[in-house]
Amino acid sequence: MNKPANLELIKAVRLHKSFGPISVLNGIDLTIKAGEVHAILGENGAGKSTLVKLLSGFEHLSSGSISVQPMNSEDPNDLLKRAVWDQRTAEAQKVILIHQELNLIDELTVAENMFLGVERLTQFSLFGLRFLDRASMDEIASKYLGVLKIGISPSDKVGDLSVAEKQLVEIAKALSKNPRVLILDEPTAVLTEQESRVLFARIEELKSDGVAIIFISHKLEEIVALADCVTIIRDGDQVGCFNVSELSKDDMAKLMVGRELSKLFPSIPEPLSKAEFAMSVSSLEIDGKDPVSFALKRGEILGFAGLVGSGRSALMETLVGLRKAKRRVVFINGSEVFISNFAEARANDISYLTKDRKGRGLFLEKTVAFNFSLFALKQFSHWLLDSATELKALVKALNLFDIRVKDLKAGVNKLSGGNQQKLLIAKMLETAPQIIIFDEPTRGIDIGTKSQIYRLLAELTQKGCAIIIVSSDMNEVIGLSHRVAVMRDGQLTGMLEGKDINDVEIMRYAVGLKKQ
Structure with a gap:
């Protein structure tokens, strides 16, 4: 791509997003430049994922504007305000989002997932019908899997892969679209250190080629190592945009949470020898x-x-x-x-907290109350469910675990990852287990x-x-x-x-x- 460094590719002004009466983002300003890694930092529920969904067209603005540099222009005065900004428009402008949640189909192969919706067809036809060009798709898929040093085949079924391998397939799929703005939402959450290092090396290469990277991570050391600048969001409000070189990890943590963090690991007394x-x-x-x-x-x-x-x-x-x-x-x-x-x-x-909270821990489409009560139905029912007792226990748990829920009737998929995790822990502990994994x-x-x-x-x-x-x-x-x-x-x-x-x-x- 080789766009000039510092060329503004996206300029977002006063972005607001509300879901019904609930405001999620309150006037966010963001400038994304070619050849720059721009980190987005904030607590769970701060609005980070919503922000990148707006930038990639997966969510629609409530108000504000997004301007984009035309594909073949290097004139900084050519930024165009987009009247329509949806997923199709964003992808046409090579703004590609890798979601925090996996969006692959287990029954399809790796190559079929990478080309889903943009399948390659053979040049020849039979009775006017053209066929999938599997050889071409496998060749291209193999190229981008190789870039990430993934030891899997384009013909492997996605359902047979580990969670980490699926995440790498998502990244390879995004790279195959030749992005000029690549948005990564918690890309290393399930990766090993070695897999993360390979990804970071590829990010540096993309940066050198003039690709803009928007990078969300909770790992402050990753932001320090990779990012040029960081926008910090707290409860939907923009704290500011900072040069990473000017902030320590402690500074970032304080700005992110709005308070001093005590020692991260609490003092835990040794169990008695007897x-x-x-x-x-x-x-x-x-x-x-x-x-x-x-x-x-x-x-x-x-x-x-x-x-x-x-x-x-x-x-x-x-x-x-x-x-x-x-x-x-x-x-x-x-x-x-x-x-x-x-x-x-x-x-x-014995109670067990699964590492796969979305696949095995929670029913994402169901409500907070449904998920919370699932393990403790005996406590809330005598033949029939006692809704008042259930609600009382739920409210107590929400306060105790600081689970931020704006609508009890909404699906758990509307909660941030951190609030989902705390709900899963609250659900697990409601029955007062003595051995917890x-x-x-x-x-x-x-x-x-x-x-x-x-x-x-x-x-x-x-x-x-x-x-x-x-x-x-x-x-x-x-x-x-x-x-x-x-x-x-x-x-x-x-x-x-x-x-x-x-x-x-x-x-x-x-x-x-x-x-x-």
Whole structure:
């Protein structure tokens, strides 16, 4: 593309967006320039995703204007105010959005998803009919998958891919459209560090080619490493636009939340040396690997670390009966229990927070109340649902977990990612479980919400709850855990305590350099 640096490609003035009587964005100004990475930062629910949906035409403005540099012009005076700005117009102007939510069809192949709606056809026809040019689509798809160093084939079914691989397919699909403005909404939330590094290298190449990048991330270190400038939004209002070089990560956090953040990881007392074991697990086998055994004390947080694919989530899903196990021996409070399905896990006071809140944790089209009450129907009903008791418990939970809901009758899909996560946690804790497994509890949420969740975990340990945390965030595992179990290839390779809990030691076990 090679547009001159600093050429304004999009100029947004006083953007307002309301859904009915609810105002979501209040007069946002934004200038997007060629060859620049422009970050958008704010807490969950601040309006970031709504803003980029306006810029990409997926949502319509309530008021304000969007002006765009014509495709073949390099004259800064040519910015044209668009009377119509919808998804089709935006894509025609090469403004491409990679959504936070995946928009792929599992039943189709990778190439079919990448060319959905813009399929390539063969030159020849039969009885006036032309056919899909699969060879051409596979060749182009393979090229862009290769750019991101993805080890999958264009002919692979999307339904067989991991969440991280699906995210990379979304990115490859966007790159295949040759964007001049590429909008990435939380692109690394499900990626490994290595996958993120490959993506960042590609972003730098696009930047050098004059492509403008709009980048949303809750990871402040990513913004510092990648962005030239950052627009910070708080509760739908624009705090300001800043040069990233002029702000520290602490400055960004303060501007984002509008308050001083206390120490991110709260002080969590060690469980008493004589504390009872809430749970002990032995002979738990997954995928034919060596049996895994561990124990968990009351008031303890046991972290599970390891590289993506190490088997941490599979282990937890097997433990709570979501996957079949060849053998599992579980003792709760000293008594052996038999868990063959998730209902039996819950009956034994074990609760599990899935890492896939959209696919398995919440019914996105259903209301907040429906989702909240699902696990606790017995508490709210005696033959019939007691709506007053349900509402009282819901309002209490919304206040306790600071879940920001503007309309109780709206679907959960209208909530921000952070508020969805807090609702999922509130739903899980409403039945007062004593053993709680959190799988990626803070993935894709902002630093303010993370701090709230961390304080909640500390409070739960003080009440005697036993907690397991599975996290790809090394700092999170180190900052919260009393002990850390490290997994590799479906097996437990190390159990660390005290001063041995550090990133270097964890990585040695994770990559197989050490094994207990």
